Amino acid sequence: MKKRNLRIVTMLLALVMLVTACGGGNNAPANNGGGEAGETAGKEKILRTNNSSEPGTLDPALATGTHDSWPMQHIYEGLMKYNEKGEVVEGVAKEMKVSEDGLTYTFVLRDDAKWSNGDPVTAEDFEFSWKRVLDPETASEYSYQLYYLKNGEAYNNGEATADDVGVKAIDDKTLEVTLESPTEYFPSLVAFYTYYPTQKATVEKNPDWAKDPSKGDFVTNGPFKCVDWKHNEAIELVKNDQYYEADRIKLDGIHFDIIEDQNTAWQRYEGGEYDFLYNPPTTIVNKLKQSDSKELSLEDELSTYYYEINTEKKPLNNVKVREALSLAIDRKSIVENITQGGQVPAEGMVPYGLKDDAGKDFREANGNFIKEDDKEAVKLLEEGLAEENMTKDDLNGLVIVYNTDENHKKIAQAIQEMWNSKLGISMKLENMEFQTLIDRRRQGDFSIARAGWVGDYADPMTMLDLFTTGNPQNNSRWGDSEFDALIKTGKTTVDSKVRMDSMKEAEKILMRDKPVIPIYFYTAPYVTKPYVTGVFKIMMNYPFLTYADITEEK
Numbered sequence: 001m002k003k004r005n006l007r008i009v010t011m012l013l014a015l016v017m018l019v020t021a022c023g024g025g026n027n028a029p030a031n032n033g034g035g036e037a038g039e040t041a042g043k044e045k046i047l048r049t050n051n052s053s054e055p056g057t058l059d060p061a062l063a064t065g066t067h068d069s070w071p072m073q074h075i076y077e078g079l080m081k082y083n084e085k086g087e088v089v090e091g092v093a094k095e096m097k098v099s100e101d102g103l104t105y106t107f108v109l110r111d112d113a114k115w116s117n118g119d120p121v122t123a124e125d126f127e128f129s130w131k132r133v134l135d136p137e138t139a140s141e142y143s144y145q146l147y148y149l150k151n152g153e154a155y156n157n158g159e160a161t162a163d164d165v166g167v168k169a170i171d172d173k174t175l176e177v178t179l180e181s182p183t184e185y186f187p188s189l190v191a192f193y194t195y196y197p198t199q200k201a202t203v204e205k206n207p208d209w210a211k212d213p214s215k216g217d218f219v220t221n222g223p224f225k226c227v228d229w230k231h232n233e234a235i236e237l238v239k240n241d242q243y244y245e246a247d248r249i250k251l252d253g254i255h256f257d258i259i260e261d262q263n264t265a266w267q268r269y270e271g272g273e274y275d276f277l278y279n280p281p282t283t284i285v286n287k288l289k290q291s292d293s294k295e296l297s298l299e300d301e302l303s304t305y306y307y308e309i310n311t312e313k314k315p316l317n318n319v320k321v322r323e324a325l326s327l328a329i330d331r332k333s334i335v336e337n338i339t340q341g342g343q344v345p346a347e348g349m350v351p352y353g354l355k356d357d358a359g360k361d362f363r364e365a366n367g368n369f370i371k372e373d374d375k376e377a378v379k380l381l382e383e384g385l386a387e388e389n390m391t392k393d394d395l396n397g398l399v400i401v402y403n404t405d406e407n408h409k410k411i412a413q414a415i416q417e418m419w420n421s422k423l424g425i426s427m428k429l430e431n432m433e434f435q436t437l438i439d440r441r442r443q444g445d446f447s448i449a450r451a452g453w454v455g456d457y458a459d460p461m462t463m464l465d466l467f468t469t470g471n472p473q474n475n476s477r478w479g480d481s482e483f484d485a486l487i488k489t490g491k492t493t494v495d496s497k498v499r500m501d502s503m504k505e506a507e508k509i510l511m512r513d514k515p516v517i518p519i520y521f522y523t524a525p526y527v528t529k530p531y532v533t534g535v536f537k538i539m540m541n542y543p544f545l546t547y548a549d550i551t552e553e554k
Contacts, residue, residue: 051257053434054258151166190333251545260338261406262407278543295527295529299537318388324423346521348462349511349516349518397428461490
């Protein structure tokens with residue numbers, strides 16, 4: 001009898017251990033193994049972290065922001081990718097050939113590139129995926145990123161057919177791409193998530209394939225695959241054994257919680273429930289900086305924090321009113337007293353870290369377009385309101401909208417107070433979930449909105465072309481024909497100096513009209529437990545957990 005009871009107890013304990021290892025509940029230990037965080041012997045290596053916002057989608061054709069792209073950069077891979085040094089290297093493509101005139105790219109795919117269901121990744125999958133982005137029926141907000149393809153814009157605008165677009169599968173492993181004009185940063189573009197492939201057979205079979213991974217149709221080609229997505233709660237990734245570099249992937253999976261409150265996320269990291277955390281609260285970042293914590297990393301990021309102005313709403317349609325609002329903001333106070341993470345007051349839309357044709361930093365070469373001048377702000381506000389036949393009362397009650405985050409709240413409160421004390425304007429504040437904010441901005445349902453833009457590739461164009469007339473990402477509704485012409489020149493000329501000069505002039509026009517008010521240039525703070533290795537970050541992306549490992553804690 002005693003032996004029988006012992007066997008029952010042993011079986012029950014084994015069952016509990018199995019459920020703990022596979023369940024992935026929000027309060028499970030960091031390694032999902034039931035032991036101390038950092039222990040690895042005989043246990044699954046599940047890295048636990050927080051995504052901060054519910055993704056709008058995990059479909060590359062429809063994704064629009066970092067809340068989508070961070071999980072996606074672990075489950076998909078493009079023709080090219082970034083390595084640990086931030087270099088653009090071959091991904092699904094094993095070879096890239098470029099014609100002498102720079103117009104034709106030929107990508108040869110790896111023989112061992114497979115989808116997570118074991119099917120080979122083909123050139124036809126890429127052709128299908130890119131044309132799907134450009135298909136007007138898809139309504140992709142990032143379709144303009146594929147206008148570099150010959151007839152890409154024409155097809156998206158209904159002026160050409162899919163067959164006219166400059167992407168063609170020559171055979172299963174050869175993709176030929178023809179551009180409208182030579183584009184020196186095209187290799188880094190095809191590493192961007194809008195250029196990720198989706199499996200043609202899967203998408204055609206089930207249009208809702210990306211909405212519920214648990215149903216089995218979520219087929220991807222990256223180092224991990226998504227097996228569960230509890231909306232507004234968590235995303236579960238597991239190692240993709242079909243990935244061609246599966247032997248380099250040390251983690252068995254990644255668990256992303258979806259928690260918007262930074263303090264709650266930090267408490268989970270501090271309590272040992274997370275192994276890694278991106279963007280902890282600013283007060284914590286400052287404390288960790290002061291204590292010289294080895295867990296804190298402060299990396300550069302190609303990104304600008306700004307306020308977006310709805311230029312269709314009076315009196316915000318007046319450039320003098322917008323300039324007055326900008327002049328009354330004390331950016332130095334914001335980065336020193338609120339963000340406290342090494343951020344730099346913005347001097348334009350393009351942040352530091354990008355070179356011009358002469359090898360100088362683009363930001364430094366183009367100068368500082370942002371200043372603080374309270375007297376000039378008052379003067380311009382009065383002039384602008386008079387031109388619109390309006391008074392300050394017409395600005396009182398306007399709302400600054402921002403996504404739920406303690407940092408965004410403090411910045412909004414600070415700017416609200418600055419505009420009140422310096423300009424005599426009383427504005428209101430409204431917070432909401434990130435995806436709701438994106439939807440509101442897209443629909444033009446706002447007056448002033450918090451925004452941020454992370455560069456998609458390492459070129460100043462990535463910070464400027466979204467403001468062209470009619471661009472789906474241009475939520476300000478602003479447009480300028482001279483700006484549009486300069487951006488077009490920057491995208492089509494083969495002369496590097498002309499290209500850079502055109503972008504410098506374009507930024508001057510953008511900053512002259514202020515449809516957006518830059519606040520500061522981001523840094524990227526994150527914390528990593530001592531037993532986690534292999535995390536790396538590049539300027540254009542959130543940290544890569546691809547080659548991370550959970551080692552035995554020292």
